[in-house]
Amino acid sequence: MNKRDFVRTVGGASLGLVFGPELLAQYAAMPAAALAEDEPFWAAVRTKFQLNPEYINLENGYYCFQPEEVLEAFIGHVRRVNYMGSRYMRTVKDEDKLRVRTKLAALAGCSPAELIITRNTTESLDTVIGGFNWDAGDEAVMANQDYGAMIDQFKLMARRWGMVNRFIDIPMNPTSDAEVVQVYANALTSRTRLLMIPHMVNITGHVLPVRAICDMAHARGVQVMVDGAHAFAHLDFRMPDLHCDYYGASLHKWLSVPLGAGILYVKQDRIAGLWNVYGDGAPDSDIRKLNHTGTHPVHTDLGIENAIVFHQAIGGARKEARLRYLQRYWSDRVRGTPKIVMNTPADVTRSCGIANVGVQDIKPGDLMKILFEKYKVWTVAIDGVGVHGVRVTPQVYTTPAELDTFVKALKELSA
Numbered sequence: 001m002n003k004r005d006f007v008r009t010v011g012g013a014s015l016g017l018v019f020g021p022e023l024l025a026q027y028a029a030m031p032a033a034a035l036a037e038d039e040p041f042w043a044a045v046r047t048k049f050q051l052n053p054e055y056i057n058l059e060n061g062y063y064c065f066q067p068e069e070v071l072e073a074f075i076g077h078v079r080r081v082n083y084m085g086s087r088y089m090r091t092v093k094d095e096d097k098l099r100v101r102t103k104l105a106a107l108a109g110c111s112p113a114e115l116i117i118t119r120n121t122t123e124s125l126d127t128v129i130g131g132f133n134w135d136a137g138d139e140a141v142m143a144n145q146d147y148g149a150m151i152d153q154f155k156l157m158a159r160r161w162g163m164v165n166r167f168i169d170i171p172m173n174p175t176s177d178a179e180v181v182q183v184y185a186n187a188l189t190s191r192t193r194l195l196m197i198p199h200m201v202n203i204t205g206h207v208l209p210v211r212a213i214c215d216m217a218h219a220r221g222v223q224v225m226v227d228g229a230h231a232f233a234h235l236d237f238r239m240p241d242l243h244c245d246y247y248g249a250s251l252h253k254w255l256s257v258p259l260g261a262g263i264l265y266v267k268q269d270r271i272a273g274l275w276n277v278y279g280d281g282a283p284d285s286d287i288r289k290l291n292h293t294g295t296h297p298v299h300t301d302l303g304i305e306n307a308i309v310f311h312q313a314i315g316g317a318r319k320e321a322r323l324r325y326l327q328r329y330w331s332d333r334v335r336g337t338p339k340i341v342m343n344t345p346a347d348v349t350r351s352c353g354i355a356n357v358g359v360q361d362i363k364p365g366d367l368m369k370i371l372f373e374k375y376k377v378w379t380v381a382i383d384g385v386g387v388h389g390v391r392v393t394p395q396v397y398t399t400p401a402e403l404d405t406f407v408k409a410l411k412e413l414s415a
Contacts, residue, residue, distance in 0.1 A: 019044055019045075019313065023041065023044060027041055032315070032317040032318045032320070032321040033321055035318050035321065035322070036318070036321040036322045036324070036325040037325060039399075039400070042322065042396065042397075042399070043399075045314065045396050045397060046396075046397040046399065048067040048068060048069065048310070048397075049065070049067050049068065049397045050068055050071075051397065054376065055372065055376040055377065055378045056376060056377045056378065056402045056405060056406070057378050057395075057398075058377055058378060058379050058392045058393060058394055058398070058402075058406060059378050059379055059380050059391070059392075059393055060253070060254075060393045060394065060395040061202070061230060061253060061354060061380075061391060061393035062253070062380065062393075063252050063253060063259060064252070064253060064254065064256045064395050065256065066256050066257070066258060066303070066307065067256060067310050069306070069310065070256060070257075070258075070303060070306045070307050070310055071258075073303065073306040074258045074299065074300075074302070074303035074306065077299035077302040077303060078299045080299075081298060081299050081302075088298075089295070089298070093298055096298070096301075096302060097117065097298070097301055098112070099305070100117065100301055100302065100304050100305050101115060101116065101117055103304075103305055103308055104117065104263060104304060104308070107233075107308055107311075107312075108232070108238070108239045108263070108265060109237075109238030109239050109240060109241070110238075110239040110240060110265055111268065113268060113286075113287060114239075114265055114266055114267060114268050114271075114287060115263055115264070115265050115266075115287070116263070116264050116287055116288065116290060116291040117261060117262070117263060117291070117301055117304070118248070118261075118262040118263060118264050118291070119260050119261065119262055120229075120250045120252075120260070120261075120262040121147070121227060121228070121229035121248045121249055121250045121262050122147070122149040122150065122248075123248075123262060123264075124248030124249070124262050124263065124264035125150050125153070125196070125225060125227060125246070125248040125264075126149070126150065126153040127264060127274075127276075127277055127290055128225050128246045128248070128264070128266070128274065129150065129153045129154055129157060129194075129225075130153060130156075130157070130275075130277055131274035131275045131276065131277065131290070132157070132193065132194060132274070132275075133273070133275065134157055134160075134161040134162075134163040134193075135161065135162075135163070136161060136162030136163065137162065137163070137164065137191055138161075138163040138164070138191060138193045139163065139164045139165070139166055139189060139191045139192045139193065140154055140157075140163065140164070140165050140166070140192070140193065140194045140195070140196065141165075141166045141167075141168065141184065141187045141188060141192055141194075141195045141196070141222075142154065142165065142166075142167060142168075142195070142196040142197075143167065143168050143169065143170045143196075143197070143198070143201075144167050144168070144169055144385045145169070145170050145198070145201050145203060145204070145385050145386075145387070146196060146198060146227065147198075147202055147227060147229065150196060150227065151165075154196075164191070166187050166189075166192075167187075168183050168184060168186075168187045169183075169385075169386070170183065170198075170201060170206065170208070171183060172204070172206075172343065172345070172386065173345050173346060173347075174345065174350070177209035177212050178212075180208060180209055180212075180213070181209060181212050181213050181216050184197065184213055184216065184217070185216050185220075188217065188220050188222055192220070192222050193222065193223065194222065194223050194224075194225060195213070195217045195222050195223070195224045195225070196224075196225045196226075196227065197210065197213055197224065197225075197226055197227070198226070198227045198228075198229075198230075199226050199227065199228040199230070199231035199235070199242075199247075200228070200229075200230040200231045200234070200235070200352070200354065202227075202229060202230055202354075202391075203343075203356060203382045203385070203387050203391060204343050204344050204345075204351075204354070204355070204356045204387055204391075205230075205327070205344045205351045205352065205353070205354030205355050205356065205391075206344060206345055206350055206351060207231070207235070207349075207350050207351055207352060210226055210242045210243075210244060211241065211242050211243050214226075214242060214243040214244050214245075215243055218243070223245040223246070223270070224243075224244045224245050224246070225244070225245065225246040225247075225248075226242065226244045226246065226247045226248070227248060228247050228248060228249040229248070229249055229250045229253060230253060230254065230354060231249065231254075232249035232250075232251070232253075232254065232255065232263070233251070233253075233254040233255035233311055233316070233319075234253075234254040234319075234320065234323060234352060234353060235320055235352060236316035236317045236319070236320045239265055244265075244267070245266070245267050245270050246264070246265065246266055246267070246270065247263075247264075247265040248262065248263065248264050248265075249262060249263050250262045251263065251304060251307070254353075254395075255304075255307050255308070255311055256307050256310065256311075256395075257300070257303055257304050257307040258299075258300045258303040259300070260297065260300045261300050261301065261303070261304055264287075264290065264291075266287055266290070271284075271285055271286070271287050271289075271290075272284045272285045274290065276289040276290050276292065277290070277292075278292040279292070280292040314396065319396060320352060322396055323352050323353030323394070323395075323396070324348070324351070324352045324353065326353060326394045326398055326400075326403065327344075327351060327352065327353050327354065327355050327392075327394070328348060329400055329403055330355075330392070330403040330406055330407050331344065331355045331357070333407050334357065334407055334410050334411065337410075337411065337414055338414065339359055339360040339361070339414040340357060340358070340359055340360075340410060340411075340414045341357065341358040341359070341360060341388070341389060342355070342356070342357055343355075343356035343357065343358060343382075343387045343388070343389050344356050344357075353393060353394060353395075354391065354392070354393050355391075355392050356382055356387060356389045356390065356391050356392065357389045357390060357392060357410065358388045358389025358390070359389075359410065359413050359414050360414070362413065363383065363388075364381035364382055364383040364388050364389055364390060365381045365383065367381065367389070367390050367413070368380060368381040368390050370413065371390065371406075371409055374409070375405060375406070375408075375409040376405075377405060377406050377409060379391060379392055392406070
């Protein structure tokens with residue numbers, strides 16, 4: 001294996017730094033698909049987390065706590081900033097933030113000039129929606145399954161500027177990428193200026209063909225904004241390969257960064273066309289104009305760097321393969337069972353770690369409550385836009401044995 005292949009598959013020597021030289025030697029050449037089922041490796045990963053023994057956490061999609069070494073580093077950042085006081089903020093902060101932003105951009109595969117650190121996906125995408133120079137009658141297209149906070153921002157723009165919002169329904173179980181692309185294409189008109197799409201539908205885990213949708217929209221003169229809240233550091237991809245104009249994500253989900261961190265990617269030639277929410281001295285063509293944060297908890301930004309090290313120690317492709325394996329481990333065992341309803345596509349390529357499942361005659365809120373109180377399994381209820389069930393989001397520390405408990409619970413409740 002040459003050096004380039006080694007760095008790509010393992011994350012370089014970082015695997016050895018985080019997990020020890022024994023794992024580095026043992027797993028350096030193992031393909032991601034094979035490693036996904038290697039329980040001793042993932043047992044070693046699990047030891048890096050302090051887990052609550054009172055319940056099985058299958059709700060990491062809202063927020064996944066940090067591995068212990070990331071948490072301890074974050075606490076160290078808090079102490080350092082507190083110790084240095086205003087001198088840190090005035091003389092060190094900007095240099096540190098640029099370094100972290102540069103590493104994030106490298107992880108995303110884009111230029112640091114196209115990416116800023118925000119607090120979350122909502123802030124990122126609302127910055128774009130609010131930064132558009134809307135005229136009365138302009139149209140935006142989005143899905144009923146999109147996240148409510150961004151839909152609320154679009155509705156605010158409609159009230160303020162008289163623009164129009166058009167909604168589609170994403171097919172639950174499409175037979176092809178073309179079917180999904182066509183649903184969006186049918187909603188575009190000569191007045192459409194912005195299309196919002198999820199990279200991964202937050203309530204079902206459905207992964208959309210982002211590049212194909214972007215290419216279709218661009219051919220019609222429409223810009224595309226992607227909600228990547230659940231895809232970044234979950235799926236292994238590079239931002240330019242998506243062909244999107246804007247991309248927002250939360251880092252405290254699948255990257256396991258301390259709470260309150262996100263990213264906004266804006267393609268270089270789109271930056272100047274956005275209004276910034278707050279007045280800023282940066283030039284119109286500088287993405288930093290969209291990032292006027294004032295005095296904020298900078299130690300959270302510093303924790304991003306440590307989370308990236310942990311993520312790269314595992315490797316993006318390996319992590320994606322493991323998360324997909326865990327989802328299929330439980331979902332394949334209940335799909336087709338009488339009274340169990342899967343709200344995630346059956347095609348293995350159209351989902352990864354997230355899935356949604358319901359039980360007939362049990363309301364989602366009741367199902368969530370029963371799972372926790374009777375079986376000590378923590379999930380979240382989803383009840384709307386044609387999706388009625390609980391969302392299940394394991395993480396790299398989740399074991400097949402924990403998912404066995406969940407499967408047993410579902411089968412008992414559906415019997």
